[in-house]
Amino acid sequence: MGGNRQELAPGKARGIEDRLTGIPGLDAVRERIGSWGADGASVPRHVHALLLGLRRLDAINLAYGPAAGDGALEEVAARIQHFAAGDLDGPWMLARAGGGTFLLVANESCSRERWQLFADQLAEMIARPIAVPSGVLRLSPRIALIRALAGESVDSMLDRLGNALQDANEQQRGRLAWADGEVSPPGRSSAQLETDLLGAIDRDEIEILFQPQFSLADDRLIGAEALARWNHPELGRIxxxxxxxxxxxxxxxxxxxxxxxHRALAAGCAWPGELRLSINVTPADLAFGSYVRQMLDLVRESGFPPRRLTLEVTEQALISDVTLAAQTLAEFSAQGIRIALDDFGAGFCNFRYLKVLPIHYLKLDRSMIEGVASDKRDVAVLRAIVAMAEALDLQVIAEGIEDEAQRDVAAHEGCAYYQGFLRAPPMSAAAFAELASV
Structure with a gap:
């Protein structure tokens, strides 16, 4: 790539720079995409990618100091990972492409409209204020999008993405740009999507998938996490x-x-034995005054045993009022419901939560697992987290296990449970019921 085009360094490995965000460099992306394809060299069909660049990063470093810029990068990495984990059903990977640039690749079958909607919502998430010790930052992301061509090399895909991101930065006509000048599909406006959603529940378009969870000691199925997907009639699965x-x-x-x-609890009632159900709690849930009463009413009406239910809460749900959150979660705990602190290790971790919250599980973010099979420092961090959890009488759940090597390390270091594509992707209620009956 010549001229002043943005260049994605082809030989960047996981180095000091990538230690900042805890995510790998581009070499790891090549390996991962190679594992998805049949020949190990070209990009397989269904691979989508986006390149996200942060503008004004130098100005932030000058105005607030390098520490603020570093903190912003860590927060952006955590937000991308959390967003992708909640939105993508197929395997995916996030990498640092240098400076304020991040590459997300996904082996995901979806329409161009659906990938553009994903990118647009991700940009909104990144643009939200970021609190740093010296003030509040607002970032302006630009995103280049691509649907890989059949048989295309990884370097060709990266080259086209780099050109598209440079065009997006130069033209300033919007925050999204498709590679090779492809016109962005019109899709549906935000107002149309909002209207669509208001009737989606009544039209039974909101589907509940279940991500199986297994014991690390013997690979026994122990339960599942409920995940929501919107089967939009025009855009496909959201x-x-x-x-x-x-x-x-x-x-x-x-x-x-x-x-x-309601849907998850109803499905869980048909599960055999002592299989557990995990349901995610949002910040809006914790802020809603009647949330405890309504949730406990749903549990009672469903007949699902409270002792087999886990509520997963992220740090994002705790930031506004951790005292109120602790009180709310304590009410659930008193009913036998267990609490998991989700995405532990993603971005900044406030260890005060471990002291004040009535939690039973630490659920490790996938970034805490990704490098454990090849990096001694990653193993050391995992070992320290597990030791801390044991001292607090907490069990550790490893998320994002994608190969046997990661599973072996997680088991050896003392994690109790795991979930990930190694054993099973998210699946329908019927498919999980069939898995549970085996």
Whole structure:
């Protein structure tokens, strides 16, 4: 690539720079995409990618100091990972492409409109204020999008993405740009999507998938996490990140959360034995004054045993009022419901939460697992987290296990449970019921 085009360094490995965000460099992306394809060299069909660049990063470093810039990069990496984890059903990977640039690749079958909607909602998430010790930052992301061509090399894909991102930065006609000048599909406007969502529950378009969870000691199925997907009649399947982003704009989070819990609990009642059900708790849930009463009513009405239910809460749901969150979660705990602190290790971790919250599980973010099979420092961090959890009488759940090597390390270091594509992707209620009956 010549001239002043943005260059993605082809030989960048996981180095000091990538230690900052805890995510790998581009070499790891080549390996991962190679594992998805039949020949190990070209990009397989269904691979989508985006390159996200942050503008004004130098100005932030000058105005607030390098520490603020570093903190912003860590927060951006955590937000991308969390958004992708909630929205994508197929395997995916995030990498640092240098400076303020991040590459996300996904082996995901979806339409161009759906990938553009994902990118647009991700840009909104990144643009939200970021608190740093010296003030509040607002970032302006630009995103280049691509659907890989059949038989295309990884370097060709990266080259086209780099050119598209440079064009997006130069033309300033919007925050999204498709590679090779492809015109962005019109899709549906935000107002149309918001209107669509208001009737989606009544039209039974919100589907509940289940991500199986297994014991690390013997690979025994121990339960599943409930995940929401919106089967939009025009755009196809829309993941939780986009779904909840739209619901937040139309003040529809509470009805959506109730619907998800109701459907998940109903499905769980048919499960054999002592299989557990995990349901995610949103910030809006914890802020809703009647959330505890309504959730406990749903549990009682469903007949699902409270002792087999886990509520997963992220740090993002705790930031606004951790004292109120602790009180709310304590009410659930008193009923025998267990609490998991989700995405532990993503971005900044406030260890005060471990002291004040009535939690039973630490659920490790996939970034805490990704490098454990090849990096001694990653193993050391995992070992320290597990030791801390044991001292606090907490069990550790490893998320994002994609190969046997990661599973072996997680088991050796003392994690109790795991989930990930190694054993099973998210699946329908019927498919999980069949898996549970084996």
């Amino acid at each position: 993941g939780a990140g986009v779904l909840f982003g739209i619901a937040e704009r139309v003040d529809h989070l509470a009805p959506l959360s109730r619907h998800i819990a």
